[in-house]
Amino acid sequence: MSGHRDQTTQLAFGIDIGGSGIKGAPVDLATGTFAQDRTRIPTPAPSTPQAVAAVLADLIGGYHLPDDVPVGVAFPAPMQHGVVRSIANLDASWTGVDLPALVERATGRHAVAVNDADAAGVGELRYGAARQSDGVVLLTTLGTGIGSALFVDGRLVPNTELGHLEIDGHDAESRAADSARERENLSWDAWAQRLQRYFGVVEDLLSPDLIVIGGGVSKHHEKYLPLLHLRAPVVPAQLRNAAGIVGAASLAADA
Numbered sequence: 001m002s003g004h005r006d007q008t009t010q011l012a013f014g015i016d017i018g019g020s021g022i023k024g025a026p027v028d029l030a031t032g033t034f035a036q037d038r039t040r041i042p043t044p045a046p047s048t049p050q051a052v053a054a055v056l057a058d059l060i061g062g063y064h065l066p067d068d069v070p071v072g073v074a075f076p077a078p079m080q081h082g083v084v085r086s087i088a089n090l091d092a093s094w095t096g097v098d099l100p101a102l103v104e105r106a107t108g109r110h111a112v113a114v115n116d117a118d119a120a121g122v123g124e125l126r127y128g129a130a131r132q133s134d135g136v137v138l139l140t141t142l143g144t145g146i147g148s149a150l151f152v153d154g155r156l157v158p159n160t161e162l163g164h165l166e167i168d169g170h171d172a173e174s175r176a177a178d179s180a181r182e183r184e185n186l187s188w189d190a191w192a193q194r195l196q197r198y199f200g201v202v203e204d205l206l207s208p209d210l211i212v213i214g215g216g217v218s219k220h221h222e223k224y225l226p227l228l229h230l231r232a233p234v235v236p237a238q239l240r241n242a243a244g245i246v247g248a249a250s251l252a253a254d255a
């Protein structure tokens with residue numbers, strides 16, 4: 001992760017593809033902030049690669065950026081060298097797709113693609129809540145699913161997929177993601193108990209030095225983080241929902 005950043009590239013376009021929305025903005029890499037307002041387009045249904053590629057082309061085209069501005073995509077699946085390994089929350093036809101190649105065909109721009117939680121983790125590590133944190137840092141995103149990003153002394157261990165740990169006989173994200181809270185109409189208290197069980201298991205496995213909680217629900221952190229009792233400090237993401245966009249853009253500029 002500590003590769004040399006191209007000092008002349010000050011702008012990259014970041015995109016975060018989610019189960020309900022596709023969000024993107026040009027990112028100022030000096031500050032890790034949006035250079036222009038973010039655009040959000042509902043995820044097409046069915047969310048096939050072709051349909052999503054058309055949305056990406058529209059989204060980026062709306063900004064009229066110079067041709068050499070690269071694109072970084074945060075995608076909600078394990079991504080091995082840009083290729084989707086398996087997919088839980090979008091159309092099944094994504095498995096095996098080379099996402100950077102798809103984006104390059106659709107937009108004519110150089111592209112990189114990484115797992116969405118990994119992108120958010122990079123955003124928080126470079127610009128947010130985990131800046132300059134050494135040791136074992138775990139970022140989890142609580143949204144439609146649970147995403148995880150694991151760093152050791154600032155280096156990413158990609159595709160940890162800790163949202164799919166089997167806990168008490170369940171795929172963990174089916175019980176503890178924010179979508180479970182909404183689906184089951186759980187109180188903050190009841191949801192916090194599920195988070196406690198989830199993070200208790202994760203903490204016993206990995207002994208993180210710092211846990212960062214991201215995803216849209218991180219803006220309500222005061223409702224549930226104080227109810228958690230873990231050994232590691234648990235802090236909300238500073239970039240909130242922007243972390244994936246910012247991290248993906250930052251990685252695109254590295255490449």
Ligand code: BGC
Nearest residue numbers: 076077078088117145146147
């Ligand atoms: C996927 C992960 C993703 C997470 C958050 C999970 O269902 O398997 O790859 O990071 O959802 O979107």
